[in-house]
Amino acid sequence: MTAINFVELPGHRVLEPFADSVRRGLASKPRTLPSRFFYDATGSDLFEQIMELPEYYLTRCETEILANHAGEIVSEVGVGLSLIEFGSGNSAKTRLLIEAALSGSGRTHYVPIDISADCLRESTRELAEAYGDLAITAFAAEYHDAMPHLPTQEMPRLFLFMGSNVGNFEAKEAIAFLYRIASHMEPQDRLLLGTDLVKKISTVEAAYNDSRGVTAAFNKNMLRRINAELGGQFDLDGFDHYAPFVPEHSRIEMHLVSNRRQVVPVRELDEAYTFEPGDSIHTENSHKYTFDGIDAMAAVAGLRRVRTWTDHEEWFAVSLLESAR
Secondary structure (H helix, E strand, C coil), X not given: CCCEEEEECCCCCCCCCHHHHHHHHHHCCCEECCHHHHCCHHHHHHHHHHCCCCCCHHHHHHHHHHHHHHHHHHHHHCCCCEEEEECCCCCCCHHHHHHHHHHHHCCEEEEEEECXXXXXXXXXXXXXXXXXXXXXXXXXXXXXXXXXXXXXXXXXXXXXXXXXXXXXXXXXXXXHHHHHHHHCCCCCCEEEEEEEECCCHXXXXXXXXXXXXXXXXXXHHHHHHHHHHHCECCCHHHEEEXXXXXXXXXXXXXXXXXXXXXXXXXXXXXXXXXXXXXXXXXXXXXXXXXXXXXXXXXXXXXXEEEEEEECXXXXXXXXXXXXXX
């Protein structure tokens, strides 16, 4: 079995703790809660279920692209490459690229980066068992903390930011993150970026409002966490999941909307929050892109799109970007 170099890095960019984020978010107007807090054990399990739903086309479309074009993508970058993935999760789709890279040269280095050390240990263990020729250096770290420590080499590196995760950022945050990646890229390096494309609104909205209510449970899991970890008294039935497409921002917005007047104490914050009917807590954005929009975002970040692959419906895009510097 492949040896794993597992690196846990201390956080230098201190992320706001859960309690402080909840206090600030519920006191703000409009109310917000950071989407990163969806992913405790329950939330991660619910998201795994979401990815299997018939309405949630994103994972299915991106997997189709990689299944059909992984060899072509890898050949565009070169042999002996490193795959560096931000937000690797369970690395399920990445296996298609790993297999293509290994079949091309037999020498591939996979560098997954994920904030969840437990998830990272499990996924890299499974990869090591499956691919004996794969070298693995895993970083349990926040993206920005890992970047200065990424391995360098004369052969090309393929940075991966998949799953349309870039769409969860605000526009300025997305550009700043892509700029940071570009600043670490050598001329032979490339970035593979997954983006969800603008399409029929009913199709987009159905992906975030599934008929089984799994996405609603995922959204309400934020309130369950507040109850469990901060002594909150949120009645989950008192809030409705609401996820419309907002055309002026070209994005899905996920909200939790109070369906009655209620006062919610949160013991650990020593606060009680009043909600009127229709009051909302904004929990996540998911931006949808045109090709012109991808090019504009990339250009400001110092990148240039050189190739793009789509699924057969042209609902999702996987783009290969190079440094424009």
